[in-house]
Amino acid sequence: MADPQTILLVAPDLDYLEWATKHLAADDLRILRCDHAEKAIKVCDTTRVDLVITDLILQPFDGMTLLSRLRAAHPATLVILTGAFPTTAQVIEATQMGAEDILKKESLTFELRNVVEGALQTLEERRTAHSPEKSKHPADTRVKIIGNSRALQDVFKIVGRVARTDAPVLVSGESGTGKELVANAVHEYSPRSKNTFVAINCGAIPENLLESELFGHEKGAFTGAINRRLGLFEQCDGGTLFLDEIGDMPTAVQVKLLRVLQDGSFTRVGSTEMQKSDVRIVAATNKNLSQEVSLGHFREDLFYRLNVVELHLPPLRSRVEDIPLLAEHFLQLTIKRNGLPPLKLSTEALDHLQSHRWPGNVRELENTIARACALASKDVLLPSDIQFTRTFKDPEAEDKQTLKALQQLQQAAPEGQDLQLWITEKIKQL
């Protein structure tokens, strides 16, 4: 029989240790436990431990430090962190430092066994060591992305994994879901964070200006080009360029962007001389980009180049559990910015916020809280202080309408016809 695999449980809470030991008990597992970070290191130094599941809060140092020390001394040992409220910075940093997972304690009851089984299964592949790289930034100077939902925690984990690479990232999601915030986090948690992060809205600038804005121009390249100007690709060398509303980028500019993504080279407008630049691209869109490709509005080759890593931000209505944290965050922010006296959110007001559809997502919530603070007459926000913005469209209803229209087209298509091509043709004829 193969050696049993060894799990070390580390937590200050003895009841939890007792529970987890019973919950995980199996013939092929050896379960050790301790309530002290220093002791945990000693156990790992003297015994082969395959997986450590540790609390974030420990004595005499915390779970993050334990993770970092274990990664250095025992790189083949997997580490899973658990905490009541892991912060964004903790999730991203723990992932960057090579933690196998970081879980909310409340979800452990359902997930612990699955997570452990998954971790042990992939143990052999993961034995290749990661070198620990503690972040140089104090966590509180960086982007604050609030969210405790599973969906957002998964986004943080991907940010943690990709930030260290130079892979292009495509951030998708409805308007106001936090795409720019996440793009910023990818930069701030990357080795490029010492250099520039620049955002440009590709849909808001006319085609000829966008090309010169991105790639620069030579003196006299066009009427009004009185001086040579460096474009964002040159200004951002070593940094990150955020291309917002990439779905609206004109085709001519798409061609030039594809070239830079392929080999980092481009020409300024009005010049044939090749320039080189080392820029990481993060793009964002609230359009369905693969649909734009099939409609012929967006280059397929560019789509694949940009979409190396996709980060999808779900709409707020599908992660209502984030609303209390976000509402509290925006409330404190508004109070601080405007020097208001302390204000609290009543339970009824919170219920009211959680039952809204939020077509404008987090941005709408931010504005709603700011408006409620201005209207509040007491030191507690009541449902009557909350006024939602008039809704112009319901994204889900729109999705349903589109689906219905597509179904009708599908039924109308002649048999044996390539459906996608046929629909594209029909749309062109509109």
Ligand SMILES: Nc1ncnc2c1ncn2[C@@H]1O[C@H](COP(=O)(O)OP(=O)(O)OP(=O)(O)O)[C@@H](O)[C@H]1O
């Ligand atoms: N998870 C979050 N935590 C804290 N603030 C957030 C979060 N998500 C969004 N916000 C805030 O909501 C506002 C909108 O976010 P952002 O501009 O990143 O959205 P977007 O997806 O880029 O929107 P659009 O598609 O309209 O450009 C910003 O003020 C941002 O700081």
Ligand SMILES: [Mg+2]
């Ligand atoms: Mg945006």
